Amino acid sequence: MASRQLVIGIDLGGTKIAAALVDGAGEIVAQDYRDTRAREGRDKVVARVLHSARAVIEESGVQASQIAGIGIGAPGPIDVASGAVVAPPNLPGWERVPLKQLIEDNLAITTYLENDANAAALGEHRFGSGRGVDHLIYVVVGTGVGGGLILDGRLYHGASGMAGEIGHIVVKPDGPICSCGRRGCLEALTSGPSIAREARQRMREGTPTLIAELAEGDESRVTAKLVAQAAERGDKVAKRVLAEAMHYLGLGMASLVHTLNPELIVFGGGVANLGERMFGPVREAIAELAFPEAARAVRVAPAQLGENAGVLGAAAVALAQLD
Numbered sequence: 001m002a003s004r005q006l007v008i009g010i011d012l013g014g015t016k017i018a019a020a021l022v023d024g025a026g027e028i029v030a031q032d033y034r035d036t037r038a039r040e041g042r043d044k045v046v047a048r049v050l051h052s053a054r055a056v057i058e059e060s061g062v063q064a065s066q067i068a069g070i071g072i073g074a075p076g077p078i079d080v081a082s083g084a085v086v087a088p089p090n091l092p093g094w095e096r097v098p099l100k101q102l103i104e105d106n107l108a109i110t111t112y113l114e115n116d117a118n119a120a121a122l123g124e125h126r127f128g129s130g131r132g133v134d135h136l137i138y139v140v141v142g143t144g145v146g147g148g149l150i151l152d153g154r155l156y157h158g159a160s161g162m163a164g165e166i167g168h169i170v171v172k173p174d175g176p177i178c179s180c181g182r183r184g185c186l187e188a189l190t191s192g193p194s195i196a197r198e199a200r201q202r203m204r205e206g207t208p209t210l211i212a213e214l215a216e217g218d219e220s221r222v223t224a225k226l227v228a229q230a231a232e233r234g235d236k237v238a239k240r241v242l243a244e245a246m247h248y249l250g251l252g253m254a255s256l257v258h259t260l261n262p263e264l265i266v267f268g269g270g271v272a273n274l275g276e277r278m279f280g281p282v283r284e285a286i287a288e289l290a291f292p293e294a295a296r297a298v299r300v301a302p303a304q305l306g307e308n309a310g311v312l313g314a315a316a317v318a319l320a321q322l323d
């Protein structure tokens with residue numbers, strides 16, 4: 001037990017803060033959850049992050065000096081070199097907040113900061129679907145689309161820390177406007193809200209569909225989850241909307257397969273609950289478009305860490321630095 005490595009993983013989100021004391025094998029020793037209450041401003045949020053970290057230390061009964069490091073996954077963009085949160089849209093008023101420094105000053109434990117998608121990639125690589133895999137692309141498809149790249153066994157940051165912004169690969173130049181202001185990005189075509197937007201469009205065109213029935217005619221109730229339910233019940237419109245969205249996802253993935261020659265693409269986020277309705281079209285696009293040697297080398301798989309993905313990813317950020 002003396003050699004058991006312990007780190008704290010903190011998942012700082014726009015609505016929730018989760019912290020966990022985690023060992024080197026990914027076992028959660030103690031955990032804590034609280035609301036972010038982002039609107040109360042950065043100082044209060046930073047104080048809550050500190051409380052959450054102290055809570056897991058106290059609950060576990062270990063000494064702070066026995067904790068090798070703290071990893072934090074926070075909304076991007078992140079300046080990894082200085083450990084600052086730059087200006088995430090879901091943390092209003094955060095302008096280059098030196099979070100690493102603030103945590104270290106208060107807890108005297110070495111702290112590492114990473115954007116949440118990169119943290120999730122490291123988590124899947126160390127503890128989840130990507131164990132033992134050296135070339136891995138992690139893709140989160142949910143409210144937005146993001147990702148992280150593990151290349152040659154290490155997280156790849158790129159020249160200015162912006163690598164892995166998979167959601168903004170353009171696959172349809174005349175397509176719908178994206179949250180980033182450009183047109184036809186993967187995020188604008190395959191995220192949950194994009195799927196819902198397409199389904200609403202079909203409803204407006206008057207195409208008969210079970211989606212309208214499930215939403216009781218109320219467009220505002222249409223979500224990607226509801227579209228998936230309609231598809232499960234055989235609705236043709238729902239199936240087509242999903243197939244189209246996942247075809248675009250496949251186009252993006254095929255380009256990544258050409259570029260990076262990965263062994264594994266891991267999908268997380270709510271839309272990944274589509275299962276084969278997602279993986280099927282992605283596999284097809286890769287088989288059709290990528291070079292055979294690269295297409296044969298790659299598997300697609302769902303993320304494994306589920307509701308603990310945030311804290312385990314953050315813990316993996318610290319463990320990767322401590323290796």
Ligand SMILES: [Zn+2]
Pocket residue numbers: 167168178179180181182185187188
């Ligand atoms: Zn975009």
